Structures are given as structure tokens and as C-alpha cells.
Amino acid sequence: MKKIIIIGGGIAGLSAGIFAQKNGFESFILEKNHRLGGECTGWDRDGYHIDGCIHWLVGTKAGTPIHDLWVTVGALDGVKIFHPESFLAFEHDGVTVHLYRDLNRLRSSWLEISPEDRGAIENFCQMIRQLQSYETPVEKPEDLMTLMERIRLMLSQKDAGIIMQKYGKTSLKDYSNTFKHPALRATLASFLPEGYSASFIFFALAAFTRGQASIPYGGSRALAMRMVKRYLSLGGAIEAPCEAVDLDTGNKKVHRVICHNGKTFEADYVIAACDAHILYERLLKGKYPDRDFQKRYNNPADYPLASQILVALGYEGVIDNLPRSLSFPTTPFEIHQSPIDRLTITHYGHEPAFAPEGYILITCAVNQFHADYDAWDALSRDSDAYYREKEKIGKAVLRAIETHFPWMKGKLTILDVATPKTYERYCNAYRGAFMPFLPTIRGKMMAHTGQVKGLDNLYLTGQWLQPPGGLPVAVITGKDTIMRLCKQEKKPFICR
Numbered sequence: 001m002k003k004i005i006i007i008g009g010g011i012a013g014l015s016a017g018i019f020a021q022k023n024g025f026e027s028f029i030l031e032k033n034h035r036l037g038g039e040c041t042g043w044d045r046d047g048y049h050i051d052g053c054i055h056w057l058v059g060t061k062a063g064t065p066i067h068d069l070w071v072t073v074g075a076l077d078g079v080k081i082f083h084p085e086s087f088l089a090f091e092h093d094g095v096t097v098h099l100y101r102d103l104n105r106l107r108s109s110w111l112e113i114s115p116e117d118r119g120a121i122e123n124f125c126q127m128i129r130q131l132q133s134y135e136t137p138v139e140k141p142e143d144l145m146t147l148m149e150r151i152r153l154m155l156s157q158k159d160a161g162i163i164m165q166k167y168g169k170t171s172l173k174d175y176s177n178t179f180k181h182p183a184l185r186a187t188l189a190s191f192l193p194e195g196y197s198a199s200f201i202f203f204a205l206a207a208f209t210r211g212q213a214s215i216p217y218g219g220s221r222a223l224a225m226r227m228v229k230r231y232l233s234l235g236g237a238i239e240a241p242c243e244a245v246d247l248d249t250g251n252k253k254v255h256r257v258i259c260h261n262g263k264t265f266e267a268d269y270v271i272a273a274c275d276a277h278i279l280y281e282r283l284l285k286g287k288y289p290d291r292d293f294q295k296r297y298n299n300p301a302d303y304p305l306a307s308q309i310l311v312a313l314g315y316e317g318v319i320d321n322l323p324r325s326l327s328f329p330t331t332p333f334e335i336h337q338s339p340i341d342r343l344t345i346t347h348y349g350h351e352p353a354f355a356p357e358g359y360i361l362i363t364c365a366v367n368q369f370h371a372d373y374d375a376w377d378a379l380s381r382d383s384d385a386y387y388r389e390k391e392k393i394g395k396a397v398l399r400a401i402e403t404h405f406p407w408m409k410g411k412l413t414i415l416d417v418a419t420p421k422t423y424e425r426y427c428n429a430y431r432g433a434f435m436p437f438l439p440t441i442r443g444k445m446m447a448h449t450g451q452v453k454g455l456d457n458l459y460l461t462g463q464w465l466q467p468p469g470g471l472p473v474a475v476i477t478g479k480d481t482i483m484r485l486c487k488q489e490k491k492p493f494i495c496r
Contacts, residue, residue, distance in 0.1 A: 005028050007270065019478065019482035050363065053434075058470070073230055077230075089325070130162070131160065195440050253458075446466070461480070465477045
């Protein structure tokens, strides 16, 4: 029985481990933290549970290939799904724009706001409706497909190709300017910063409006723990906490995985289910550079990475008059000299177990990009200054919420403030990124096999391998890596 060492116990690592066990390999997961899950995580504070990952999970529609895959790995097996009625509500100059799940309702509400935008609204809804037939390909990676399978894949993605051809090189800001009403323009432009591709919004809302992007009850940590349970039930083994810090290489192979505690592990194959930058720069010490990744790491303008500040608050009371996620303007305050004039809050009223009885968890996410991370990185070298800045941000967010919602005044408590450095420290996430390179109009999307040139038994897996990243790509690529190993071992791949 061939042995596989998997570095990283996030969703990709767990997926690889589950399919390794199903296909007759002996697998062993090395995880730096006590708890597995990687960036699919949550943590407890003062009687609350703070969900640190899932905003929307693609794959929640039963009967679809990606949902079946989530069920196979245990993540959604028998799990109830919460389907909020809106993706986001956006307030602008006294007008609230709703991105409803019901596309007809979205259309009619937008027409009520701006009848003069009928043509643009109809086109917007038509593009979303056209993409609702799109299925995330999960059967096998393209490098393992026959010619006929590739042709069938191309034909099945015809609608997606049309959207990408039309909007892939159109910035979201330019697309938003095709609408006349300022509230509609502001809503669309708010999704991503200037220079990002408009195609993103169509794919996101197509998945949401067909019920394919919703929220599993129990949140992120519970989803990851279900996968851990499935992996262990199949005979998989875990060493945690046990952080891999070096790879002993030579003669085109990884001979040993060396961990921070002095333990070493040997195997026939090594799967790096971790951040790509961690693999190439920290574990391989830059000895096996990858041209595709280097190109992107060295050009953050065209290949940006996004992280976030996550402020968690407890609210004493019931919230029944607000959409789950709401974006609203606020009196500007500064974070590292950058003005913040709008906040987006999410409440977890659907998860009463996330808060003490009579209370509700609220989170506020503030996007952070290249310069923001650099500021946090510099600040983190002075722990007192770092924590003072976190405290200042938490108080500014609390004040902004109380100002906008006076009925919340005196009922909010700051629970925690996580920064890009938090995600870097706990998850080994390069620059605190929660997604790989974001789609811009100048950047080119990358699809990577995960094979590390110069090392025959080392594979990278996870969200960094293909756009758009996130948890669905992590679970898919974990499976795909084992498919490649099965081919190398000349054995059939077992999925179910």
C-alpha cells in the first residue's frame, strides 16, 4: 500500500485524504494547529461562536455535481441549508437596493427604483438567468480528460464562455456606469475595487439565485469537522499540532517532511495542501520556482490578493427587521490613513447557537489589499501598537453601527477583531489572503495541475490551482490530486 503525507488539514487536505483512503492509499495529514479546517474556521469568544469563513458556499443545491461531491466528503451529508432571501442590501442616499434570490423580485424592485434603466436591468437579469445552467465541473481535471471529454466540457460551458468573452475584460466600474440611477451604479461598483472584472458578479448571482450558493447550518468550523469525521472513519491518520517546516529533496524526489517539533515523515507521495507561497518559498526554499506563480506574486497590480479585517460584535436583542447582510454609508474614519466611509454587516439570527440566549452575533468585514497588508505587517512588529489599532477599529465600527441604528445603542459589545496578520499567523495564508488572485481586466486566469517541476512525487493542491478559488475549488482539487496519483499508479479511481 502506497503512503501519502498531506501537508495541511484544510478543506483541500481533508478532501485529498478522504479520496486517498477511498482509493487504497495510506494517508497521513500533518496540521500546524490543534484543530483542522484551515481557513474554513470559526472560534469562540465570551459565549459566542464567530464564523470566520463561509459567506456563501457554492454547492448547496441538491442533485448537482458539486453538491454530490460535498456530500461524498461528509461536508453536507444530511445538513440543512439556510437560504437567505437576499445576497446583500445596499443603502445609498436614502435608497435601498436589494439583490434578491428571487430574480423576478430583483428585477421588479430595481425597475421600481429606476424605470429609466429598464434596458440595463433586463440585460443584467438575462445574463444571470443564462448562467443559472452553469455547473461547476467536478468530474475530472482537464489534463486527465480525453479529447471528447474536453469537447463536451467546452460545449457545457458555452454560456459561461459568452459571459467571459463579453464581460471578462470589462471592469466592474465601467459596467456599473451602464446604469443611470446612482444607487444601482453604486451597488454594482461596490462588489470589487476599480479594475476588477465585471464577470464576477454574474457568476456569483447566478449561483445565488438558483439556490447553489447558500449557507450550511452550523457554519464553517462544523463543516470542516464533518470532513474530519469522514476522513477518520475511512482509516486516515492525523498528526496535530505538527507544522511542516522543511522538505528534504534530492534526485527528483521529496525524501522526508521535517516538522517544527523535530519529527520527520517519509512517504511515496507528498501532497502540499497548503498556501502555494508557503510551499515554494518556505518549504522548498525557492529551489523549485514556478513561473506561473512567480509572475503573479511579482505583479500585485494585475494579480491582487484580498484579505479582511473581521470585527465581531454581540448584540443584546432580536434582529428581525434587517436583511442578513447590509451595506450602509457611515461617517468616514481611517484605517492606516485610508478612509472608510461604508460598512457591511452580517447578522447570524439564523444561528441561535452562535450566541448566548437573548443575544445575536454580528460581524463586519472590511476588505484589505496590498498596501493595507503592508501597514499591518509593519504595525505587528510592535504588539502594543498592533492591539491598540485593533481596539481603535473595533470601537469605530461599533460607533458607526450605533449611529446608523440608534436602537442598537448600548446593546453592542466588541468580541474580537481579526486582521490579515491573524489569518497569516493561524492559517499560513500568504499576506492573509482568503482567496487566490482576484480577476482583473489585465490579469490572465491560471489553471495549474499542481505538479512541482523537478520533483516527481510532490503535488500542490488547493484553491490556488484554479480560479476563482475558495472552498469549492479546494474540495475539487483535493480529489483531482488523488485522481492524478491513481493514474500514475495505473489504478482506477473510486469517487463514491
